[in-house]
Amino acid sequence: MNQIETTATEYVPFIESVSNEDAETLKARMQEYGYLFFRQLIPAEVVLEVRRDVLNLIKAAGWLDPAHDMMEAVVLPGTETKSEGQREYMDVYRQVLRLPSFHNFPTHPALMAIATRLLEGEVLVHPRRIGRITFPGSVKYTTPAHQDFFYIRGSVETYSCWTPLGDCPMELGGLAVWPGSHRQGFIEHSVQHPGAVGGKGVPVDESQAIWHSGNFGCGDALFFRSYTIHKALPNLTPDRLRLSTDNRYQLNEDSIDPAALRPHFDDSNT
Numbered sequence: 647m648n649q650i651e652t653t654a655t656e657y658v659p660f661i662e663s664v665s666n667e668d669a670e671t672l673k674a675r676m677q678e679y680g681y682l683f684f685r686q687l688i689p690a691e692v693v694l695e696v697r698r699d700v701l702n703l704i705k706a707a708g709w710l711d712p713a714h715d716m717m718e719a720v721v722l723p724g725t726e727t728k729s730e731g732q733r734e735y736m737d738v739y740r741q742v743l744r745l746p747s748f749h750n751f752p753t754h755p756a757l758m759a760i761a762t763r764l765l766e767g768e769v770l771v772h773p774r775r776i777g778r779i780t781f782p783g784s785v786k787y788t789t790p791a792h793q794d795f796f797y798i799r800g801s802v803e804t805y806s807c808w809t810p811l812g813d814c815p816m817e818l819g820g821l822a823v824w825p826g827s828h829r830q831g832f833i834e835h836s837v838q839h840p841g842a843v844g845g846k847g848v849p850v851d852e853s854q855a856i857w858h859s860g861n862f863g864c865g866d867a868l869f870f871r872s873y874t875i876h877k878a879l880p881n882l883t884p885d886r887l888r889l890s891t892d893n894r895y896q897l898n899e900d901s902i903d904p905a906a907l908r909p910h911f912d913d914s915n916t
Contacts, residue, residue: 680874752893790847822859
C-alpha cells in the first residue's frame with residue numbers, strides 16, 4: 647500500500663437515489679454507503695449554460711479545435727496539457743471562478759433541496775467554488791483516492807457534490823467512490839502523488855477496495871460525506887476536455903475553516 651492506483655479493473659454501478667425521496671430515506675442511504683447518486687437532478691439547460699460559458703473562456707485561450715463545435719470541447723492538436731498551478735491554466739481558471747453562471751450553480755434549487763434534506767437546517771454553501779478542466783492524456787495528474795475532509799477541515803458534517811458540466815462517460819474520467827469507507831473515520835493522507843492538490847492522498851489496497859462508478863449524464867450529481875474515500879478516473883479520450891465542478895454544503899451554524907470562505911486558489915491560500 648505504498649502507492650495510489652488511479653484505475654481499477656472493475657467498477658460496481660452507482661446505487662441510484664431519487665430526488666423526491668424523503669429526508670430519512672436519503673440520510674439512511676447516505677449513512678450506509680457514504681454517497682447519494684442522482685440522475686438528471688439539475689436541468690440540462692442549466693448545466694449546459696455553465697458549460698458554454700466556461701468553454702467560451704477556453705476557446706478564447708486558444709485551447710479548442712475550431713474544426714469542431716465548441717460544446718464538444720475538442721482540444722486543438724498540438725496543445726500542451728495544462729494542469730492546476732501552471733500559470734496558463736490558472737489565468738483561465740480564475741476567469742471561470744468569476745463567471746456568474748459558474749458561481750451560482752451550486753445554489754440551484756435542486757441541489758439545495760438535497761442539501762437541506764441531508765442537513766435539516768439552514769444550509770451554507772461554501773464560497774470556495776471549485777472547478778476542474780482535465781486534459782486528455784494527463785493520467786499522472788488524475789486526482790487519487792482521498793477524503794475531502796483533509797482539505798475542507800471545519801465541520802465533519804459537510805457534504806460535497808460533484809457534477810460534470812455535460813455528459814461524462816467513464817473514459818472521459820468521472821468519479822468513483824468507495825461505499826461505506828466513511829465509517830473508517832479520518833485516515834492520514836500519507837501517500838505522495840502528483841495528481842493530488844497538496845500532493846497527498848490515502849493509501850489504498852486495491853485488492854480490498856470496492857469502487858462504485860459509472861457513466862454520468864448531463865445533470866447527474868453525486869453527493870458524498872467528507873470522510874468518504876473517492877477518486878477521479880483518468881481522462882482516456884484522445885482529444886476531449888473533461889469539465890466538472892464540486893461544491894460543499896454544511897449547516898450555517900457549524901464551524902468552517904477560514905480558507906473555505908475564500909475563492910479557490912486565492913492568492914493567500916494557493
